Structure formats: structure tokens, C-alpha cells
Amino acid sequence: MATFIIEGQHQLKGSIQPQGAKNEALQILCAVLLTAEEITINNIPDIVDVNKLIDLLRNLGVKINKIGSGSYTFKADDVNLKYLESEAFKEDGKGLRGSIMIVGPLLARFGKGYIPKPGGDKIGRRRLDTHFEGFINLGADFRYNKEDHFYGVEAKKLKGAYMLLDEASVTGTANIVMAAVLAEGRTTIYNAACEPYLQQLCKMLNRMGAKISGVGSNMLIIDGVDSLGGTEHRMLPDMIEIGSWIGLAAMTKSELTIKNVSWNDLGQIPNVFRKLGITVEQQGDDIHIPAHTDGYEIQSFIDGSILTISDAPWPGFTPDLLSIVLVVATQARGSVLIHQKMFESRLFFVDKLIDMGAKIILCDPHRATVIGHDFKSSLKATTMTSPDIRAGVSLLIAALSAKGKSTIHNIEQIDRGYENIDERLRAIGAKITRIDSN
Structure with a gap:
């Protein structure tokens, strides 16, 4: 079982090309x-x-x-x-x-x-x-x-x-x-x-x-x-990976350019991240995320009630990105309700984020309320195990923003969906090391 060792709180910079979908x-x-x-x-x-x-x-x-x-x-x-x-x-x-x-x-x-x-x-x-x-x-x-x-x-x-x-x-x-x-x-x-x-x-x-x-x-x-x-x-570029890089840029206060994203096929993804207060700029067919040095603030609904982000069949928001959205919200200003309608076990990884200091209330198997830290309190490094592809990369993003050195086991789950992720992250400044089990 291979492992990632991640040293957090390093700003990343550069461009990244999404893999095929x-x-x-x-x-x-x-x-x-x-x-x-x-x-x-x-x-x-x-x-x-x-x-x-x-x-x-x-x-x-x-x-x-x-x-x-x-x-x-x-x-x-x-x-x-x-x-x-x-x-x-x-x-x-x-x-x-x-x-x-x-x-x-x-x-x-x-x-x-x-x-x-x-x-x-x-x-x-x-x-x-x-x-x-x-x-x-x-x-x-x-x-x-x-x-x-x-x-x-x-x-x-x-x-x-x-x-x-x-x-x-x-x-x-x-x-x-x-x-x-x-x-x-x-x-x-x-x-x-x-x-x-x-x-x-x-x-x-x-x-x-x-x-x-x-x-x-x-x-x-x-x-x-x-x-x-x-x-x-x-193949189209992978929209789930594109959303992952948007979340990574925001959480690490990094300036990133995501290349050749096929904007017309992204649907609600840019808008949902914008509702979290993240600046998502279109530059040709690229996405540019400026460094969010002053953080980002979650919008409310028009009547002032708490924002709810939920999954739905296309052209609704994809369920594969709700784990990323949840992690990104842990350092936002404000609160959000995440409603994962499709799968009843997908939110169970939040206990790892709570161990890292995140303020999350798991309401039931399908809903979690996140109260953002606004970067006033950093997530703390910890040791964790990747339960599935999307939760695994969400925990990786959390570790890259956390204070200290984190360990993620069972990274084969991440490898199932993300191509050479450690090499690509190192190329933009991440401190991440892969340790093979044998």
C-alpha cells in the first residue's frame, strides 16, 4: 500500500494540463x-x-x-x-x-x-x-x-x-x-x-x-x-480534475492556470466555485485562478439563507466534485450546506477533516454543514487513509493547505482517477513525496 507524505502551506504557481476524462x-x-x-x-x-x-x-x-x-x-x-x-x-x-x-x-x-x-x-x-x-x-x-x-x-x-x-x-x-x-x-x-x-x-x-x-x-x-x-x-479534458485544481488553487492561495479546459463542457462547475467566493477567470480556453491572498467568501441566497450546494443530473452539478467543494468551504468566510443526494457513504470522509480542525456538522449520510475558518485557523496535519478516488484527492488538497506534514495511505485509490498526480503537483511547487510499500 503506497503512501503520500505532504508538507503543507506552500503556495503553488504555474500551469497544469488536465488529463483526458x-x-x-x-x-x-x-x-x-x-x-x-x-x-x-x-x-x-x-x-x-x-x-x-x-x-x-x-x-x-x-x-x-x-x-x-x-x-x-x-x-x-x-x-x-x-x-x-x-x-x-x-x-x-x-x-x-x-x-x-x-x-x-x-x-x-x-x-x-x-x-x-x-x-x-x-x-x-x-x-x-x-x-x-x-x-x-x-x-x-x-x-x-x-x-x-x-x-x-x-x-x-x-x-x-x-x-x-x-x-x-x-x-x-x-x-x-x-x-x-x-x-x-x-x-x-x-x-x-x-x-x-x-x-x-x-x-x-x-x-x-x-x-x-x-x-x-x-x-x-x-x-x-x-x-x-x-x-x-x-477525449475531452477531465472536468472533475479541472474542478480539483480550482479547489487546490483556492485552498493554497495559489495562482494557477488550468490549460485547455473545454469551457463549453464545464456546465455549472465555474459558477459553483464562484458561489464559494473563488475568482474563476476565463482566458481563451484556459481557466486562471488568481492567488486568493485575502481569502474567499461564500455567497448567501437572495433571502439571506445559507447557501446549499447539491448534486443533480447534467446540466446540474456533478456529484464527483462535492467532496472538493466541501474541503474548499472549510477555509471560506461563511457557511454552506453540502447535499450529496446520490450516494449515502460519500460524505463519511469528513471525520478526517474534523480531525484536522475543520468545523463540519454531518447532519445525516447525505448532508453536511461546513462553517469556514476564513484562514484564521489552519487545518492541522494528520495521518489518514484514502477511502475512494474523490475523497482521496480532497484529503490531498486539505493536506496541501494544512500546517505541518501529513501522511495519506492507500493512495492507490487516488491513482485510480488521477494521472501522475504527485509529479504534476511537484512541477507547480507542491512538497509531496510518494513512498511505495515494497
């Missing part, structure tokens, strides 16, 4: 299974979760070549379906949440898709009903082995259908879309997710020959085609 990569990589032709994908982040998925595809028989930094070609012209029923697949598949999204493409192209119960962050219940109800609507037969926690769907030929999703699940929508593009007839998906990463998937599929309309809305109409071809695709 993790959540987009998990969808796009699975889509290569929909065609026997070659697909080139650029700006793939070099992170644990994505590399695990690439290994899974390679084990499935996909021919994969690295052609440059973050650029690969994929050719799924000889897929090994027997691997899906092997013990090796059961072990490989359950170690990664994103593995669920191979099921839709496999079902569409080969008539069957299997997956063990996927892993991922322990942030609460993350059910798969939306995925499988969508496949059933398209005519697939569903089976579940409770002893092995092994899911399977099979169909001789999928047929288009109308469906109203019970939740606007991003991965569920992506999986159903990838199944529907090769189904017979028209599929209408209402209450579809419409995140930029899902839009990216739909645009890529359309370049491959799919017929998807309504991209960017919550109603997708898909007219099935017989086959798809190859294409080239480039």
Missing part, C-alpha cells in the same frame, strides 16, 4: 467492441481504472497498439467470447466498475454479454437495474447467479423499443445506447443522461455509422443499423 474513457473504450474495424482514440488518461479496462479488452482478444502518449488503436476483429465464461474474467471484471459497459456492445454484436458484479468506489449502493432493464426492453433474456454474483444477458436479435429510464444513469444510458445502435428498428430512450461524456460517445458512434438523434437532450432516438465502422476520437 476518466468517465468518458470508460464508455469510449467499451464502444470499440461494436465493430471489427480499427478505432483510434487519443488523450486516454494513464490511470489505474482505465489501464485495467484496456487490459480487460486485450484479454477479450482486442488487438491494441499504443501509438503515442495517450493514443491507442483498437481492433476487435477476433473477440474471444470464451474468456467471458472463464474464472480469469470473473476476477478481472469485478475489479473495475466500468467493466459493466462491455455488456451492451457484446450483446449487440455477439448476442450475449456477461459480467461479474463490478467493483469501484465504496461510496454507497450503486445498482445496475437501469442497465439490465434496458437490455430486457430490447428483447434480451436476463439471468443472475446469486452465488457467483454473475450477470448475463442473451438475445438472438435485439429489437428497438420505447423506454423511460427509472434514473438518468450515465453508465446505464451509455450501455443501452451501445446495445441499441445495432438493434432492429427504432429505440427511444427518455430520461436519458446527457452529460458531455455521453454526448461524446453518441458523436463517436454516429461517426462510426450509427443513427442517434437528440444528442445533448434527455430523449435519445436511435435507429438501428446493421454494422458500424472505424473512426478516430479524442
